[in-house]
Amino acid sequence: MVALVTGASRGIGKVIALELASLGYDLALVARDAAALAEVIAALPESCGNAVAIPADLAQEETYESVVGECVAQLGGLDVLVNCAGLSQAGPFEDVTPEQWDRIFAVNAKAPFFISRAALPYLKESEKPIVINIASVVGFKGYIHQSAYASSKHALTGFTKVFAKEVQPFGIRVHLISPGGVATEMVKQMRPDIQPDELIQPEEIAEIVRFLVTKKGQGTIDQFYIRRYTGLAFD
Template sequence: MKSKAIVTGASRGIGKAIALELASLGFDLALVGRDTSALDAVAEEAQAASGDSDISVVCIPADLADENAPEEIVSQTVRWLGGVDLLVNCAGIAQAGSFTEVTPEQWNSIFAVNARAPFFLCKAALPYLKESAKPMVINISSVVGFKGYANQSAYSSSKHALAGFTKVFAKEVQPFGIRVHLISPGGVATEMVRQTRPDINPDDLIQPEEICEIVRFLVTRKGKGTIDQFYIRRFNSLAFD
């Protein structure tokens, strides 16, 4: 029986790359994003990437800022795919600028997508993860989730929140055999990073496919050992900083 995965932020960037990687591994997919046409295009690419695996792909247009979105996403996934084995929380938004410029509305929207949505997606998916033979949650955070960067106060705060939740969640679900992983990359070649960090040379950015290599490692590896969190820095940034 095929494993079934939910991937948020699947219409572009890291989320899209992860979705295509999982498709190549034969996962059935629930693709979540706000852009319906982009999701449909990724679904076609996923089918092609799956080769002869004959996977099922469902697109779930959703705004993760909506408080009802997590329950609805999981409900639709179970309805169309029959369960949840892997949840990848990848969707994220950012706002560059001094903390004095951040409005309450910006703060709330960033936290709603980056911290609240993953929290309640994990909660909604938990009953189905408990039924899975190989349950896993992968939360995509950022270097700003453990470092402080000027002009990224709301974004950094939300990613710190995601990291803190991930650590607690991992402990609480460990008795059920659910593996929880946190991936925290530096600057990745995505539209969001290009907008918020125009100072970084595009040639120096991490490629989304490099994050996929870690996801593939996690979902295919066997053995008694595990790795809780990954930090991937840009090759020319300071080592062990």
């Protein structure tokens, strides 16, 4: 089984890659930082199948087809797609430039949309096809000074809901994971007000991915909304 993980050079995507490697998946790892991807591959457990790095800037739309094409050319197919790459923004609404807004939308919303489209023919051929989109709690709510980021995550959330319905006839399961603050580089920039020991650990998101890809039976789960334990319940 082959999994393609975007944003695999660090943070949540890296830990998801390690988790899928422990389950024996062949891995295609996508991010811009080729050296960091090589380090992740070097750290993969022996249980992992083949692993390839596919360096790409997902703000560039020509990469959407090419990352999937390269994954299939090198690993022979695609069974699990994890759209995890993301770009944050912190600051007042009036400081956001059109260029910044475009870049955030390209990486957070456009890339998952068109990578999913490019992956569709291969997912249709898979015995257990799964797409997991990593959005955010700000795909539901609004945090001050995250206007462009929250807009892009609302877009990803909306796409995921429609995509899940359109591909259900092909047996493709689509899952949305919407985390609150997770202990990565990104959160240091966006939420310096949150104490590090109050943050969700990336491994907790990877646990959800493990659950989803190993789940058997007739039940399925459309979305996980996971918040910090120190935050407010049902908020």
